[in-house]
Amino acid sequence: MKFLSLLLKIVISGFFLFSFGCTKRLGQSGTLIIKADKDSVLMGRSVLLTAHLNLKPGDLAKDYLLLPYVNQRKWGSHERPDSTGNATFLIPLPNPGKTEIQIIAVKAEKNNWMGSSNRDLLMAGNFMPDTCLRSNELSVNVKKRSMPVTSDDGHLFCVQWESWFIPGPGSWSSAEAVPIVGFYDSYNEDVIRQHILWFMDIGVNVIMPDWSNHIWGKKHWNEIEDGARGIVHATTCFLEVLAKMRTEGLNVPKVALMPGLSNGPPTTMIALNEQMEWIYQNYVLNPRFKGLFQDYDGKPLMIILDTGALGHKKGTAKSAFTVPFFEQTLALKAGELDAFRKAQVPIDDSHFTIRYMSSQNQLTRHHELGYWSWMDGQLEPLVTYFNGNPEAITVTPAFFAPLGWTASDSYGRRGGTTYLESFKYAIKSKPRVIFLHQFNEFAGQTEGHGLGKNHDIYLDEHSMEFSDDFEPVSPTASGSRDSTGGWGFYYLNMTRALMDIFRNKDNNSTLLAASITEISDKTIKLNWSVAGEIPKSFTVTIGNKVIYKEISVLTCEIPVQSLSKDVQTITIIANDVHTHYALSKTEFDDVLEKPIPVNVNLTFKFLK
Secondary structure, three states: OOOOOOOOOOOOOOOOOEOOOOOOEOHHHEEEEEEEOOOEEEOOOEEEEEEEEEEOOOOOHHHEEEEEEEOOEEOOOOEOOOOOOEEEEEEEOOOOEEEEEEEEEEEOOOOOOOOOOOHHHHEOOOEOOOOOOEOOOEEEEEEOOOOOOOOOOOOEEEEEEOOOOOOOOOOOOOOOOOEOOOEOOOOOHHHHHHHHHHHHHHOOOEEEEEEOOOOOOOOOHHHOOHHHHHHHHHHHHHHHHHHHHHHOOOOOOEEOOEEEEEOOOOOOHHHHHHHHHHHHHHHHOOHHHOOOEOEEOOEEEEEEEEOOOOOOOOOOHHHHOOOHHHHHHHOOOHHHHHHHHHOOOOOOOOOOEEEEEEOOHHHHOHHHHOOEEOOOOOOOOOOEEEOOEEEEEEEOOOEOEOOEOOOOOOEOOHHHHHHHHHHHHHHHHOOOEEEEOOOOOOOEOOOOOOEOOOOOEOOEOOOOOOOOOOOOEOOOOOOOOOOOOOOOOHHHHHHHHHHHHHOOOOOOEEEEEEEEEEEOOOEEEEEEEEEEOOOOOEEEEEOOEEEEEEEOOOEEEEEHHHOOOOOEEEEEEEEEEEEOOOOOOOOOOOOOOOOEEEEEEEEEOOOO
16 A cells, blocks of 8 residues: 655675586676576575676776576666675576576666666566676576465465556665565566465465555546556456466465555545446456455455545544544545545445455554554554454554654564564454565655655655565665665565464474664663564573573663674574574575574674
């Protein structure tokens, strides 16, 4: 749902690599050599590439941008080499068969976080340009595999997924991180396929494409503008990929669309009914897409975003306006909004089972009207009940408060602790639908262009820490506000592990996440969270030195005088428990047959 528009340095571990292919000299400019950790991989999984750029004297590696290509087409995150000319790439490969991988080097643009303003270079799927700075080629065989069968236990995990990355100069202009597939348009079928494979690997039942902004302020469905039509086309591409994968014999997730009644300026119920009729005629009844839509109480599920609560007779502008940016984005005064609600025709539910969705329900209390939530602004997400039974909850890696990401009561990622705490309420309440907020928004307001009177309310995505996407991203490429790199596969792996615990697939593993929450002149404060099997105690060490032994609390303070100015690693150990989930940043985890100890390393150094 897109509204209108530390003193720490993470040290990434190295990997032992095997080289395939040969060195290729690249003329007088130097050489670019790539190596891979394997020469075959399962469909949808990744290879780890290292690249070394060796330039002629006088040239600096940091002035270059490295771009990967698979079968001559751009695929993978762009990366900047370090001062020694080295860079690392995580390359997911969604299509079975032989692939040829190559990397090129181009001059980077200064003061451009993306490294280049040339979309033809950055976007996945574009052909490799004719350039002399090319690496050697590596051959990797991608093996087809059978995919996990999604659980049918009465609980639906629904991932919130965006299809709004439409070709144009504004796309990806403010992304908080760089996806490991690279920047992409939503028409790219390889990107869609890779997303779906990841969803299948973690056990997603339903994918929810976001149509919430299509008909803002319109009276009829046929008045939608080019941007909305582009998203409709992207959704058609998405459904076509699902159909192709089903033809391969894969048990793909189902689909539930999310149109909007009110989010920006409200549309009419007539326009919404026309939109749903179009969806029914063109998608649900389309023989190619038959069976792809999620059945919910006998009809396909339709989830309608309605932050103004126009779809409920007891809705009020007063309840919606408890959230300041709702009042701004709805663009009507309270009396006008309430009058608009009364003037609407009834919703047509003849083709679909209808559920409404709002957001920030901790303030609006819209869950008391039966509304589900896009995202709540508190650590305990609210459960929506239907006929006395828990029906829906939304879990998230981070969340913003009513005044946006930079407000003091927002919760960033905090090393995964926010996600663990949020998810534990789903595990406790066991509702019918669990929304995974969210996979791939990658958009936000630039500095000085936020909402509110002072333009300082930043919604959507803000930074690496203050964002809630969990699509795998490069651990090293810069985002629009950060230069330290992103979360890799960490949150995708954590999502699967938490879903397994929810579904009782693993009741013996412990998940542990931790972060440094505060640094002063005297102490460093740590905080951690656990899910699954709860340990009785924890041990905190720095190197071989034990700072705290067998403590039962989930926080501690370490005296700064205990630390040197060199790179150091604080380790938090959960005692007398184990886990089958590595929660890797660099690859999608397989569930480990042999359990491993539970610990988290926080590696850092003081900035000079």
